[in-house]
Amino acid sequence: MSLNPKSGSNRIPGAGRLIPAKTVRFTFDDQHFTGLEGDTLASALLANGVHLVGRSFKYHRPRGILSAGAEEPNALVGIERDAMRKQPNVRATVQEVYDGLKATSQNRWPSLGFDIGSVNNLLSPLFSAGFYYKTFMWPKAAWKHLYEPIIRASAGLGVAPDEADPDHYANRFAHCDVLVIGAGAAGLAAALAAAETGARVILCDEQAEVGGALKYESGIRVEGQPGYEWAQETAQRLAAMDNVRVLTRTTAFGYYAQNFVGLIERVTDHMARPHAEAPREKLWQVRAKRVILATGAIERHMVFADNDRPGIMLASAARTYLNHYGVAVGRKIGVYTANDSAYLAAFDLKRAGINIPAIVDLRDSPSPELVEAARKLGIDVLAGHAVLKVGGTRRVSSMTVSPKNGGKTRSIPLDALINSAGWTPSVHLFSQSRGKVRWDKENERFLPGAYVQDCVSVGACNGTDGLQETMDEALAAGERMAKEAGIASKATVPKLAVTGGAAWTGGMIGSAPGAGVDTTVKAFIDFQNDVTAKDIRQAVREGMHSIEHVKRFTTNGMATDQGKTSNLHGLAIAAETLGRDIPEVGLTTFRPPYTPVTFGAIVNHARHELFDPTRRTPIHAWHEAHGAVFEDVGQWKRPWYYPRSGEDMHKAVNRECVAVRNAAGIFDASTLGKIEVVGPDAAKFLELLYTNPWEKLGLGRLRYGVMLREDGFIYDDGVVGRLAEDRFHVTTTTGGAPRVMHHMEDYLQTEFPHLDVWITSTTEQWAVIAVQGPKARDIIAPLVEGIDLSAEAFPHMSVREGKICGVPTRLFRMSFTGETGYEINVPTDYGQAVWEAIYENGKPHGLTPYGTEAMHVLRAEKGYIIVGQDTDGTVTPHDAGLAWAIGKNKSDFVGIRGLKRPDLMAEGRKQLVGLKTRNPKTVLEEGAQIVADPKQAIPMTMIGHVTSSYWSENCDRSIALALVAGGSKRMGETLYVPMPDGVIEVEVTGSVFIDEKGERLHG
The missing domain is CATH 3.50.50.60 (FAD/NAD(P)-binding domain)
Incomplete structure (x- = not known):
């Protein structure tokens, strides 16, 4: 590589549009150079006589600048502003030079001029097209410890930044x-x-x-x-x-x-x-x-032997560097073309004082006007000729020319070669x-x-x-x-x-004469991925007849330039080898992004605390003040547990669970999805959306509802309350609220537009305070106005409207713990004040705040499912033990036809059951697989998996829920959970571990 630090060594006085007085300083591989304001890094390097700017991906061959735009496949560099700001794979043809720019070449070690990796070029017969599909298969055990680490270390160009991105977008x-x-x-x-x-x-x-x-x-x-x-x-x-x-x-x-x-x-x-x-x-x-x-x-390059040498570039690029930047890409420039536009580049260069020894035109009869114009300028035109090869390694030094149909060859010395195969x-x-x-x-x-x-x-x-x-x-x-x-x-x-101007006529696609016939010749199509003409032909010989298969076998067009200069050449060679027309072979798919896009621009402000919008309940400040540890549930911050001094998570959760069963607990359930369904046809709409019947649900009553997808699998669940003949308060799971709302709107607008119904999300309008436990009624009674809380007047699964602490409330008598429970809905603005009043009134009764982890344990003790945890998208109501929630006389609802599919009614489906470990102290891992015979050959036949598993302080043992094949018929059966440190025996039980008769609910 000839690094000439002399400023403007290849600047042509009077050429270009940049102002010579406006200079900037920059470095490339720690060598200092001077450019002009308005230069790209590529034009500034060329002005300083630098042609070698990188090494190719696979063979580590010397590579120079090919183009002047975003189609550039070779000149990818690293840009460093400071220790924190580094970006790999920036196109030198796009990066504008500024004072202090620091650029570094890539994919070389220890230096650009001497790269150890260039040994790959000598070993290239071992790295033919598709070699990785054939090489890294045997022995099988070598993949993990040998092949994969080497491949991962070798993959990619450039070095990824090792510091967090300090910029903003x-x-x-x-x-x-x-x-x-x-x-x-x-x-x-x-x-x-x-x-x-x-x-x-x-x-x-x-x-x-x-x-x-x-x-x-x-x-x-x-x-x-x-x-x-x-x-x-x-x-x-x-x-x-x-x-x-x-x-x-x-x-x-x-x-x-x-x-x-x-x-x-x-x-x-x-x-x-x-x-x-x-x-x-x-x-x-x-x-x-x-x-x-x-x-x-986009201009295409000619495909000929060693066409990747530094100093070989597109004719339009050379013209751009001359006429806009005032830079000559060489002093003795050859031209190889099958297209008229290269002549215009030659003429401009010649008029600027550059020696053009010859225009080699693959066409037998180029435009007579252009040929005459060339000769008037003293440029020799060799029509019907081809460039068979070039001399030089780190920069082109000559071209060997011959009549394309064979004949005497001659070598023409030069220091740059511009070429054009036409325009795509x-x-x-x-x-x-x-x-x-x-x-x-x-x-x-x-x-x-x-x-x-x-x-x-x-x-x-x-x-x-x-x-x-x-x-x-x-x-x-x-x-x-x-x-x-x-x-x-x-x-x-x-x-x-x-x-003025001229049409861009002529051109050719595919390889030029002599390219790829000799198996030692490297005539490059895709410069970035080192794909040659012979690679395309090999792919076809090995059975790749679709261009998409050829693309993947050879990686042609799969680099960051998406084959902007190479796709059509590869397609033409594949078609020629197959003996088909190009349209028969097909065209590869163009996908976004057109050019690489930074992660920062796409991610934008959505990182760190703004990665996802954070939603907090109206009572969040109280939870923080009382030492709650939070967990992220969707976008919500929810209290996970409330540790006291000296307590870890397990001790805190155990204490909270015992308090709920023995006295009472208070829980922030504001995150539950809430949807108001209103209108004359509200009940009819719910009949179609849920498996349950709703037309006859009484005013002031609640019902647990199951929602299915069309395929018959559980989509969501929740409790629905009837506030009036035409008004329902629907609750959903926290994570399911947006999709349930969308699901309802979708069906209302597309399938049931005849129904007179309005749907409104009210999740943010209501703060929800759950008070659960045997003392729940005593705690809230002094604060409630206008509602009779007696068990006779206000039974389980009822809703009443009145006031609490002087604030309007929708009071639900329901439970997700199996205890006597109330869910108090109040307007959001009053949420924390009402919570604090209830908490203060409940202190003498032993009221304890509990978080989501205790809630999970309590509901599992009672056998209540969580959609998405105890269901996996393939669970029906029958599988989950919820067949009772399907209306016996219902003839239509979303999912009813899916439920009737034979495979959803087949014997042996996975069903939800309870599990008790033989050793009560052993807590199963969620997701652990279950087998019937632990001594069977590996791979074992898995018959189910653990969906929920906890230590239950109330049961003084571990409990678990699981989906097991034929689970309902396996009661009392011993199954096994293989783990890395041994096999765990479990007994299949019912899914309810506390109060099977439900007496606590009705207290």
Whole structure:
């Protein structure tokens, strides 16, 4: 590698648009360089004569800069702002240089110039396509201790940051009439046409400046102005309009349903000293009525031997570095092409004083006008010739040229080689929108075909080659999209006259002559994953006939560039080897993101304490003040247990459980889901949603309800109270509240829209205080007004409305502990005050606060299930012992047909039972598997698993619930739970461990 620290050694005086006086200092691999303000890292390195910037993934071959945009597969570097701010795999072609930038090459050791890993290139016959599928299978035992550690250590490029990300990110939701993606000539014209109608327009482009190909196209004039100047003035004009937002450095990375597009804006990555309050990146979530895709086309490289040498790059990239950045990529540059556009790059370089020894054109009859123009400039054109190989290792030094059909070869010295196999329309976002591409056989390219969403493609991404045709198409699309978005305007859309420029005609896909015929030749298709032409052919020979199979076998297109330059080449070679047309072989799927997106931008503020919204009950402050330990239940903070001095969790829970059984406990149940179902057809609606009957439920009565999915499996449960003929108070599990609400709304709107019902979530409107235990009635009685609490007037499973502590209440007599219990619903604002009053009044009676862990133990002692813990999505009411909850005379409810499926009625299904360990002190592990015979051969036949397991201080032993095959017929049977330290014997019992007759409930 020739690292020349001399500033601007490859700068061409008078070329480019950067200002020579505005210099910046940066380092690459700890060597200091000078660039210009506006440079990318790639252009600044090339200006300093640096071509070797990295090593390839598999073979560790020297790699240089291939492109000038986001399609770059080679020049991936690490960027470090400080010890805390490090980012791997940044494209040098996108990263803007700023003063103090510190960049590091990747995938090499100990240095870029001398990399031990390059031995892989010598051993490449061992690493042919699909080698990992064949190599790491035997011996089987070697996988865990040998293969996997090595593979994991070798996988990936770059080094992940080892410190927490100190930056912050922003998120913005936006709506617009027309979203234009791409601010090249087509995008600017489309945005201008749409904006003139008065439509709300967002225009975004991934580059730091608008203009697209106009950044490097010379000789183009739009409305009499140089193309690049027209682009800048148009962007300024658009930005000044109130109905337009122009976003540069902003990549549209994902196109989702209903014209929802994700954008990432790089806000400060180009700044030396960003403002402390400025976000590093901003995620834009845009909903557009119409989308215009003006994403352009990506130049393809030629596939020939050793085409990955540093100094070999795309012709358009060389033209960009010259005409925009003022940088020559070499002093003696060869050209290899099958496309007209490479000639224009050669002409620009030649006029800048660069030696162009030859243009090697694979075509037999290139454009006579271009050939004549080349000869006038003193450039030799070798038509019908191919580059068979190149010289040099760390940088290309020569090309060996021969007639493509065989003949005398000659070697031409050079220090750079630019090439072009043609242009691939960028249909990535169109494909993400679920649009179907079509094959343009004449020009050998995929183009947008059938549209699924409200979008349109214009310009090069639509296969429109001429610039005037592109402008006309874009202007018409902008006006039409605005009208389709509902904008009625009589404004006259401007016409834009274009002069100069040339159509990008010609091109080839697949490998050039001589590439891959010799098994020692490496003609690269996918530079990032080291996939060669012979790898594709090998994949086909080994039976991979679908392009998706070829992709996975060879990893072609699976790197971070998603095969932007390689996919079409790989497809063409596979089709040629199979003897099929390209459309028959298929096209790989384009998935978001279009280019890699940082985790920080996606996660945004949702980290640390903001990772998930934290919900606290109205009584949270009291729990904190009384030493509660909290657990996260969904988004809620719930008191887990209340330890006293010297108590661990187990002692605290045991004390709380005993207190509830012997005196009373108070529990914060505010997190329970609560839904108000109101309307003349409320009872009919509940009849259809639950297995239970509801029409005849009396006023002021409660009923336990079971809700199923269509397949007949338990979805949720809860207690439902009838407050009036047309009003029900429905409770759900804490975690199930949102999905039950959605479930109800879904069925009401789609299946039962004829029912006159309103559904309202009231979870946050009610604080719920559960008072449970034999002294519960005595504790709350002095505080309750207007409700007769006697067992005769207010029996178990009843609801009454009145007051408590002077506050309106819905008082439920119900229990999740098996004791006499009340659940007191009061308006949220009064929750803590009522709790404190009850607690103070209950102290003389031994009232004890208890948390969720004690609640779990108490309900398990009584055999009450928790949906999601004692059910696993495959449990029916019959399996859970809840067949009694299915209305005997009901002919229809959600899930009734699912319950009638033969396999749900079959013998031997897993059923919920209780378990008692032979040693009462042994507490089973939840999730532990159960077998009938512990001496059977491994792998054993598992017949069930433990769903809930606790130490019960009230029972003075361990208890457990389990799902066991044929469980109801195994009462008294001994089963076994194999564990790493031995086998545990268990006896199958009923699921109720305390008060089987339910006498405590009715006290």
